[in-house]
Amino acid sequence: MNRALTILKQTFGYDAFRPPQDAIVQTLIEGGDALVLMPTGGGKSLCYQLPALGRPGCGVVISPLIALMQDQVSAMRELGVRASFLNSTLDGASVQAVEQSLLAGELDLLYIAPERLVQPRTLQLLARAEIALFAIDEAHCVSQWGHDFRADYLQLSLLHQQFPAVPRIALTATADERTRAEIVERLQLQQARQFIAGFDRPNIRYRIALKHNARQQLLRFLKSEHPQSAGIVYCLSRRKTEEIALWLEQQGFTALPYHAGLTPELRAHHQSRFLREEGVIVVATIAFGMGIDKPDVRFVAHLDLPKTIEAYYQETGRAGRDGEAADAWMIYGLQDVIKLRQMMANSQGSEAFKRTEQHRLNAMLGLCEITSCRRQALLAYFGDPLPEPCGNCDSCLQPVDTWDGTEAARMALSAAYRTGQRFGVNHLIDLLLGNATDKVRQFDHHQLPTFGVGKQLDKSQWSSVFRQLVARGFLKVDLEGFGALQLESHCRPLLRGEQSIELRRDNLKKSVRQQTQTALPEGIDVALWEALRECRRGLAEAQGVPPYVIFSNRTLQEMCLLLPRDAGEFGAISGVGQRKRDKYSADFLRVIEQHLAA
Incomplete structure (x- = not known):
């Protein structure tokens, strides 16, 4: 470890490790395996970069992000580390030059995409070279339950089989207990030491609000808090990313779309501008951001609901890697829930996969609807309890009002039941408000006892009631029909009056607007x-x-x-x-x- 500390100071310019970096580095230098869960910005890369320099041979890094390898290699070369990469962007002569450098012992780090690693040519090359270690970055991709599933990661157990003497380190910022178990099994890391450094990112402020005019809500957020900041805006569809990027440009921002439908050249160009220029906003699907090493991303905004808490945590974690204040800002609505559940129902996955994804979506909805500290709920999901409320989320800064929604919930459930569970939320709201629309009259629903019983609430309040009943599992959306609301079995005690329910009191005008622009420390000119x-x-x-x-x-x-x-x-x-x-x-x-x- 004395040599490791010398490398840390002379190469990286730091006097000491941040625990548990020291224990991880020592494990690998001594030839052991490691599974590392560490929050984004916590210093994961150093955990394999330094042992690669401290052990004989070259460290091989398996990374899913071809577009980022050049920047990772450039950063290492700036430190005097002999680094290179092998991926599909290189021509034949360049590939041969890198391979010769590896065999000649002239490389400290080599970055390889998983698709290339599993090719026989690459495996034969590595068998002829001296390998210091294998680092499997973004290891949650190993899990077929993960939100960034990559089939080639499933073959990485071959590293243990073909190179049993070479230490391996698997790293991720996002893995619940199920995913951790799957990483261990699929990579054959049963003997590896596990290092779980905690998931908390205290500098990120979590804020979730209802969607009522998405573009204007986003514009207010950007203009009041991040007029010149670099940030990422996530959308569910490719079309929406392009529309929002164009609209933001019209509002005076520098905004670029990023999704899998763009050409590789244009994606690489947009990513390069985001990394090299200041104040650029990327509007993206989840195809963007994994492994992004830009430290000064001041905000991550979601205009649509992520499918899982893992996805939400991974994407919001791209903000504030420098440890300075940053925002995780999201708006969502009932239509987001319906859209995601339709996507899940139409997926090609097995029934077990669909059930698991449904549970994960329900957990994401629970985070949105919770009235207590969001950070406590988020960390509890990953098995990392926070004893006290964080003081840096919207629930802590502006506690949510609640109200006894028992009677309103019974009316809503009754309306769905009495109409045959065949109608969507708008029709049910018209029924409760006593609006005798053509559709209400067509089905004689103005004759039902529930017609007009809910006039004490307005349309937006009833929308809130139905959204919360769906989120909490009292109602479900019929995905094969036209979004009809149907009763779930555990709504019976509530419908019979045997159970009460507290609901959020939604206030669309209320928002947390504390400035989160990075302020310079005192004493800086x-x-x-x-x-x-x-x-x-x-x-x-x-x-x-x-x-x-x-x-x-x-x-x-x-x-x-x-x-x-x-x-x-x-x-x-x-x-x-x-x-x-x-x-x-x-x-x-x-x-x-x-x-x-x-």
């Missing part, structure tokens, strides 16, 4: 901060890499506070290793000197 950022931007642009590959915001802030005057002082700053000190000290010291002389 804004003029120097901007000058250092401009220096970083110029260097990054000249080298074709994202600015954070040069230095993180935190390292620039430390420069502002410590005001180094020579290369020695510059090298003592957190995040400045020997190579970056030698390469960049002159440029940044010049900026500091000019500022002090002004």
